[in-house]
Amino acid sequence: MDSEQITISASEIRSLFYLVKQACDDLYGPRLKDGAVTLGRLEEYHQLPVGIRDSQTAGHYMVTQTEEASYFNYAVGPQSIKQVLHPSNRQLWRSSKSPSGAISFSEPNRQSGLTGFWGLRSCDIESIKVLDGVFLGSGVKDLQYQSLRENLFILTATCSEPSATCFCTSMGHGPRAEEYDINLTEIYSADEHFFVAQAGTNLGSRILSLLVSNRSELDEISKSEAVYQAARTKITRTMDTKNLQQLLANNMDHSQWELVADRCLSCGNCTMVCPTCFCTTTYDINDLEGDNSERWLRWDSCFTADFSYIHGGPVRSSTKSRYRQWLTHKLSTWHEQFGNSGCVGCGRCVAWCPVSIDITEEVKALRTPS
Numbered sequence: 001m002d003s004e005q006i007t008i009s010a011s012e013i014r015s016l017f018y019l020v021k022q023a024c025d026d027l028y029g030p031r032l033k034d035g036a037v038t039l040g041r042l043e044e045y046h047q048l049p050v051g052i053r054d055s056q057t058a059g060h061y062m063v064t065q066t067e068e069a070s071y072f073n074y075a076v077g078p079q080s081i082k083q084v085l086h087p088s089n090r091q092l093w094r095s096s097k098s099p100s101g102a103i104s105f106s107e108p109n110r111q112s113g114l115t116g117f118w119g120l121r122s123c124d125i126e127s128i129k130v131l132d133g134v135f136l137g138s139g140v141k142d143l144q145y146q147s148l149r150e151n152l153f154i155l156t157a158t159c160s161e162p163s164a165t166c167f168c169t170s171m172g173h174g175p176r177a178e179e180y181d182i183n184l185t186e187i188y189s190a191d192e193h194f195f196v197a198q199a200g201t202n203l204g205s206r207i208l209s210l211l212v213s214n215r216s217e218l219d220e221i222s223k224s225e226a227v228y229q230a231a232r233t234k235i236t237r238t239m240d241t242k243n244l245q246q247l248l249a250n251n252m253d254h255s256q257w258e259l260v261a262d263r264c265l266s267c268g269n270c271t272m273v274c275p276t277c278f279c280t281t282t283y284d285i286n287d288l289e290g291d292n293s294e295r296w297l298r299w300d301s302c303f304t305a306d307f308s309y310i311h312g313g314p315v316r317s318s319t320k321s322r323y324r325q326w327l328t329h330k331l332s333t334w335h336e337q338f339g340n341s342g343c344v345g346c347g348r349c350v351a352w353c354p355v356s357i358d359i360t361e362e363v364k365a366l367r368t369p370s
Contacts, residue, residue: 003199003208005216005224008184010193012211013071017045017118019207020182024153025113028084030077037063037077039084042118049074056163056347059356070188072119075163076346080275081117081124085131085148089298092282097291110147119157122174123166123346127275133338134278153203158185158224159231165347167360170239174345175231182208185224196224237347239360240367241331247366248332252324255370260362261320263355268301270349270357271326276342279307302326327362 008016021027021042029042032049042048051066054074063074095105117124132149135142159166159175168174177183181204185196196216199205216224271277281300286293300307303322308315316322334342343359350358 003205005196005198005221006208006211006213007216007220008195008197008208008211008213010069010195012213013195014045015211016197016207017042017048019210020116020118020153020155023114023203023207024116027116027118028081029118030074032063032065035063036061037074039077039079039081048118053161054163056165056351058165058350058358059353061351068188069193070186072157072159072184072186073161073188075159075161075166076121076123076348078273078348078352080127080273080346080348081120082127082131082275082278084115084117085128085145086135086278089296090144092295092297094295095293108144110144111151112147114151114153115148116153116155118155120154120177120180121157121159121346122177123168123344124275125154125156125177125179126168126171126173126344127346130276130338130340130342130344131278133340134276138338153181154179155182155184155204156180158183158228160186160188160227162231162235163347163351165237165350166235166345167237167239167347168345169232169235170237170241170360171341171343171345175235176228180204185227187220187223187227194220196220237350237360239343239345239363241341244363245332245335247363248328251366251370252328253370254366256362256365256368257320257324259365260323260357261318263357264303264319264323265355266303266305266319266322267354268303269352269354270359271301271303272299273348273352274330275344275346275348276330277301281307302329327359330359331363 027042028039030037030049031040031047037049050071051068052063052074053066054063091108093105093107095103097103135145156177162175180200183198187194197208199208279300279302280297282297284295302325305314316325330342
């Protein structure tokens with residue numbers, strides 16, 4: 001559903017925050033921590049990063065505290081909704097042996113209450129769709145992911161200040177989310193400060209109805225649309241996706257793979273900040289008596305040598321082969337595996353690469369004959 005748009009004053013955002021928090025068992029959102037806008041549990045309204053702006057380019061991320069009262073004048077930070085839906089470390093099961101020798105197995109309790117998110121962006125919403133294909137649509141369902149996914153409340157924010165690393169429009173979406181419970185577009189200037197809100201679900205509509213708000217006038221809707229259109233023009237980084245699958249399949253021996261491998265540190269930063277990379281490994285914990293065992297799942301990266309290890313050694317022993325695997329899977333074979341691209345154009349891998357490798361520039365280079 002898409003309800004009528006309503007106008008919320010800046011002073012009402014505090015009330016909206018607590019209404020959303022009251023509706024959810026847990027609420028996650030942006031916080032300023034360790035010099036970055038990070039994703040974490042929100043307990044109080046004052047945790048929101050008011051007046052924060054960020055600067056992002058290849059290999060560079062920095063935030064600045066301003067005197068502004070704006071709530072969403074920054075782009076995405078290093079963390080995404082993946083941190084909650086697909087945690088970096090989680091228990092899969094536990095086994096115990098009784099004194100009689102009987103062995104019992106148990107799994108962690110699955111999420112039952114509503115998990116809320118505040119201030120997600122279009123690329124975050126698109127990444128959920130990608131992860132759905134991985135964990136729910138590929139034959140074997142991840143039940144822990146499913147239990148979280150089925151109990152989400154999402155408040156999105158239209159990007160007004162996309163970073164120089166963003167290229168979401170090249171991937172067919174953004175900078176305004178298309179699916180949400182509530183979407184906010186912030187109109188901020190020296191003369192006025194308000195939000196145009198729209199509910200996308202019945203729960204979102206019920207929450208908005210509890211605010212002191214008014215149906216948006218045409219002028220306010222026009223200003224909201226202007227924020228969206230201005231943000232689109234600010235996204236100047238692009239990726240040409242035309243015939244991209246065929247391009248990658250035909251250029252497995254392109255000289256660019258050697259050039260990027262000379263720079264790549266195989267650190268795995270790109271896979272850690274990527275909102276859709278999902279590779280994992282498992283490990284076991286056993287007590288000294290052998291009576292209790294646990295199996296845990298944790299993130300892994302295709303950039304590590306051990307990731308492709310089989311008897312006799314790793315399949316991909318060189319940095320060149322590992323970077324090629326990551327890029328071709330993300331942009332090409334992901335289509336064959338899940339029916340869509342594995343990239344949402346958030347630009348996190350560009351900003352957080354310590355040697356400034358830019359995925360969009362790599363694609364451009366592959367379009368140049370070797």
